[in-house]
Amino acid sequence: MITYLNDWEFWLDENISPIIAKWLMDEVKIKSVSFHTLKLNATPDELIYSIARKKDHIIIISKDIDFRELIAWKGTPPKLIAIEFGNSSNKIFWERLKSKIHEAISQLIYGDLDIFDIKK
Incomplete structure (x- = not known):
């Protein structure tokens, strides 16, 4: 089965501002919504993991280690972009995410990676 980018969605964890979802969707043209x-x-x-698992093409963006543990324990879907830097302004958060998002898409959607880490 061929999967297209418009089949995918980013779900942003509750500790990430909903404005990031809008900026992300504008940048990569993939549906992006906050929790x-x-x-x-x-x-x-x-x-949330169970709901995302049923939808199949979900990538969760989270700072929460629980999603990493759930994916390690129960597998994918969903996939995960794990944010590994502390609290920051929306602008700084977006700059860090934006600098890695295309690489993350490449490895998570087109590659075989389940978790993509973004560090400071």
């Missing part, structure tokens, strides 16, 4: 928009911001991580 707030999805009404998942008060939902346990394991349930």
Whole structure:
């Protein structure tokens, strides 16, 4: 089965500003939504993982180690962009994400990587 970019979605964890989802969608033209928009911001991580797993082509962007552990334990989908830097302004967060997002897409969607790390 051929998978196209418009089959994929980015889901941004509750600790990431929803404005990042808009900037991300403008940059890569892949649907990007925050947990707030999805009404998942008060939902346990394991349930979010299960919901994303059923949708198949989801990449979660999170600072939360729980998603890394769930994917290591239960597998993919979903895939993960693991943010490994501390709190920052939206602008700095976006600059760091933007500098790596095309590489992340290449490795997560077109390659065989399950978790892509973005460090400071």
